[in-house]
Amino acid sequence: MRYLVDLGWLRSGLSFSFGEYFDPENTAFGVMRVCNDDLVAGGKGFGPHPHSDMEIVTVVLRGQVKHEDNLGNAEVTKEGQVQRMSAGSGIIHAEYNASESEELQFLQLWFMPRARGGAPSYETSSYEPSQMVNHLLPVVSHTGSEQVASINQDLTIYLSRLERGNELSFHQEAGRRVFLFVIEGELEVSGHVMETRDTARIQNEPHLQLAAKEDTKYMLIDLP
Template identity: 65%
Template sequence: MIEVFPAESRYQKDLGWLKVKLSFSFGDYFDPNNTAFGVMRVCNDDEVAAGLGFGPHPHSDMEIVTVVLAGAVRHEDNLGNIKVTSVGEVQRMTAGSGIIHAEYNDSATEKLHALQLWFMPNELGLKPSFEISGYDLADLHNALLPILDPIGSEHTVKIHQDMTLYLSRLDKGKELSFQQAEGRRIFIFTIEGSLTVNESKLDEGDTARIESQSHLSIRAEEAAFLMLIDLP
């Protein structure tokens, strides 16, 4: 089954300094029929004005992943981490037994555009931690590049869950194949451009939640930038 969620179906909020589009229930937006997809709890598409951001606030028992699409985000936490994540990097924060952190647009002049993703960990009460990993943007070209997985490597950040997050930039007309293992779920987000996934069309901003499809054919109907997440 491939269930497509059009871009306009996302809940949107404009606070002036923050423009956010939500794919799942979050904060004061609650839809009892849209709280999760497997272990995935949040997919927020955030635009943050220059020099502004989210002040110190707590989290626990969640894997929080940030993929920077434009600009840079500065992370600060009570573990003593003060780190900046830019385009070509991904960050993972394990909230675990409890952490207090803040996130700000690191630029005084440019907008920050990022995806923030939350996933349930494979174990509660983990030791809080924070990690950044970089990847080569050229490696996204007409390929699915893993940037996050449960093992971690020089070019992937480690997450405490049985899942892998891929990014890809496809030229118009290019096609990728992906095999979905039995019992797994796939989440696809068309960040830019237009895709056909099997027989389903996804335009810019659309997402798809996919189950019980052994084979996926992903074709760029126009030049496209996409995120694919393989999760339980």
């Protein structure tokens, strides 16, 4: 069960210990440290604040997020795009809802880097939503490409929109983990039903069968 935060301008579902919420039994899943499901009111956001030695990924679900940092980056990221920031040796950034009237919804994910103390960096990548249909579409990976953001860790983030009645298989390599997040819909995972905003942490399951009980959008992360 996620910890829910409601500050009026910000509503969050926290999958791991974060901010005021601390559970010593729920601080990480492998290299994964944060999965925040954030809803930000128009014109609101997070003022300048520092990070170091963390890989931070923002997946925009609805609306637009404005990013600014002390490296000189200033960019707006929208649905169909992913933002990746490697904090490295240190970076100061701010994130705001780019709209004064519409809500912003995004997933923010934090991962420990493969190596500490590197040069901080930032990028925004775009993907084609139609390629998610009945397919696991990589949007972030350690190798990266023109449409896949690169990350300083041996992981891959997939997005998928599975149409009702369709199924996909995923093979989990030995010693690796899978984190699942159902964005909307109902997903059956090897006989277990997950509903909207449910998450799952899976280990030692070499074969996952993913079936849509209804049209379903979800995120799958392959982790070391």
